[in-house]
Amino acid sequence: MKIDDIKKQRFAIKAPHAKMETTMNNTEDSIDSLIEKLKSEDTKLMHSLKRALPLWGIAAGCSLFVTIVSFISIMGTSADFYAGIYLRVLLMLIFIGLTVAMYLQIKKLGTIDYTEPVILFLRNAVKRYRFISLPYFLFSIVASSILALAASVYFNDVLMRYFDVSDTSVGIIISFAFVALVYVFGYYATKSEWKKSKAAIFEEIKKMQKELLHDSE
Amino acid sequence: MEKESTYKEIIKLNRDRIYRICCGYVHNADERNDVFQEILINIWKSLDNFRGQAAVSTWIYRITVNTCLSYLRTEQRRNRHIDRDASETIDLLTEDNNEESEEQKHLLDRLYRRIITLSPIDRAVISLYLEDVSTKESAEILGISEANVRVKLHRIRKALKEMEDDYEN
Incomplete structure (x- = not known):
C-alpha cells in the first residue's frame, strides 16, 4: 500500500448527515435543520448573557464599595497615614491596573478561537491550562498586601486595647505574617487541585x- | 440570511473533507460523528469573524484540526483511553457497496489504523497531505514554515512505509 496510491480512493469517504436529523433525506434539509438548531443555540446564549449582566453589575458595585470602605478605614485609623499614603495609593493603583489586565486576559482566553493557526491555538491553550499566569500571580500578591494592610488596623486595635502595644509596626508584621500563611496554604491547595485536574x-x-x-x- | 446561505455553501462544499480529517483522529464512528458535529458548530460560531484574511479552505482546515486536537484533550481530561492500537475496524461510509468498494474500505481501514497510531500533530500533517492541501497552505494552517511541513511529511511517510513493510513481512 503506497500512500499516494490510496490518496484518491480516500475521497470516496462521505460524511454522514448531521446527527440531529437522521430522519432527513437530503443534505439541503439537513443543513437547514442544523442552522435552525444553531440559531436557537445563539439565542439561548444571548439570553443567558443578558440574564448575567445585572449580576455582573451588582458584583462590580459590591467590589467597588468594599474597596472604598477598606481604603477609607485605613485612612481614618492609621496614625502614620501620611507616611504610608504613597505606598497605599500605589498598591491600590496596581491593584486596579491588574484587575483590568486580568479581566481582559480572562475575556480573551475565555473565548476559544478555532480559526487561529494551530501553533497559536496551542499557545493560547497553554495559557488557559497553565497553573498561574504572571498577571494573576502579581494580582494575588498585591491583593494580599492590601488585605494585610487592612487587617493590620484590626490587629493594632487589639494589640493596643488588650496588650498595651502602641507600636503599629507590630500589628503590621503580625497581619502580614498571617496573610502570608494563608497565601502559602492557598497556593499549595490550588496547585494540588491543578495537578489533579489540569x-x-x-x-x-x-x-x-x-x-x-x-x-x- | 446571508450568514445562513454562506454557511450552507461552506458546509455543502467541505463536509466530506472535514469528515475525512476526523477519521484520522477518532476511531469510533459515534464519537467521530460527535466531533464532526462540533466542527460544524464551531464553523457557525466563527463565521461572523471571518474577514477573508485567509482562504476559506485554510480557515475550515484550521477549525477542523483545532477542534480535533481539543477533542483529544477532552478525552485526556475524562481519563479515557485514546485508542492507539487501532484494533477496532474503522466504520467508513463510502458511496458504493460493491466488491471493489469492500476492497477499498479494507485499504482505507488499514491506512487509518496506521494514521491513528501517529502523534496528534503528525495526524494533522498527513491528513492535510491526503486532502491534497499544498505544503504552503499546510504551513499556513499549522502556523509553521513550509520547510518544517516538508520535513515532517518526509518523516511521517517513512514511518507509514515502515509500518506497511512490517505488515507485509
Missing part, C-alpha cells in the same frame, strides 16, 4: 506544541 492536559498541549516546532531546520 496538569496532564497541560503537559499534553506542551508536548503537541513542542512536536509542532520539532523538525524545523
Whole structure:
C-alpha cells in the first residue's frame, strides 16, 4: 500500500448527515435543520448573557464599595497615614491596573478561537491550562498586601486595647505574617487541585506544541 | 440570511473533507460523528469573524484540526483511553457497496489504523497531505514554515512505509 496510491480512493469517504436529523433525506434539509438548531443555540446564549449582566453589575458595585470602605478605614485609623499614603495609593493603583489586565486576559482566553493557526491555538491553550499566569500571580500578591494592610488596623486595635502595644509596626508584621500563611496554604491547595485536574492536559498541549516546532531546520 | 446561505455553501462544499480529517483522529464512528458535529458548530460560531484574511479552505482546515486536537484533550481530561492500537475496524461510509468498494474500505481501514497510531500533530500533517492541501497552505494552517511541513511529511511517510513493510513481512 503506497500512500499516494490510496490518496484518491480516500475521497470516496462521505460524511454522514448531521446527527440531529437522521430522519432527513437530503443534505439541503439537513443543513437547514442544523442552522435552525444553531440559531436557537445563539439565542439561548444571548439570553443567558443578558440574564448575567445585572449580576455582573451588582458584583462590580459590591467590589467597588468594599474597596472604598477598606481604603477609607485605613485612612481614618492609621496614625502614620501620611507616611504610608504613597505606598497605599500605589498598591491600590496596581491593584486596579491588574484587575483590568486580568479581566481582559480572562475575556480573551475565555473565548476559544478555532480559526487561529494551530501553533497559536496551542499557545493560547497553554495559557488557559497553565497553573498561574504572571498577571494573576502579581494580582494575588498585591491583593494580599492590601488585605494585610487592612487587617493590620484590626490587629493594632487589639494589640493596643488588650496588650498595651502602641507600636503599629507590630500589628503590621503580625497581619502580614498571617496573610502570608494563608497565601502559602492557598497556593499549595490550588496547585494540588491543578495537578489533579489540569496538569496532564497541560503537559499534553506542551508536548503537541513542542512536536509542532520539532523538525524545523 | 446571508450568514445562513454562506454557511450552507461552506458546509455543502467541505463536509466530506472535514469528515475525512476526523477519521484520522477518532476511531469510533459515534464519537467521530460527535466531533464532526462540533466542527460544524464551531464553523457557525466563527463565521461572523471571518474577514477573508485567509482562504476559506485554510480557515475550515484550521477549525477542523483545532477542534480535533481539543477533542483529544477532552478525552485526556475524562481519563479515557485514546485508542492507539487501532484494533477496532474503522466504520467508513463510502458511496458504493460493491466488491471493489469492500476492497477499498479494507485499504482505507488499514491506512487509518496506521494514521491513528501517529502523534496528534503528525495526524494533522498527513491528513492535510491526503486532502491534497499544498505544503504552503499546510504551513499556513499549522502556523509553521513550509520547510518544517516538508520535513515532517518526509518523516511521517517513512514511518507509514515502515509500518506497511512490517505488515507485509
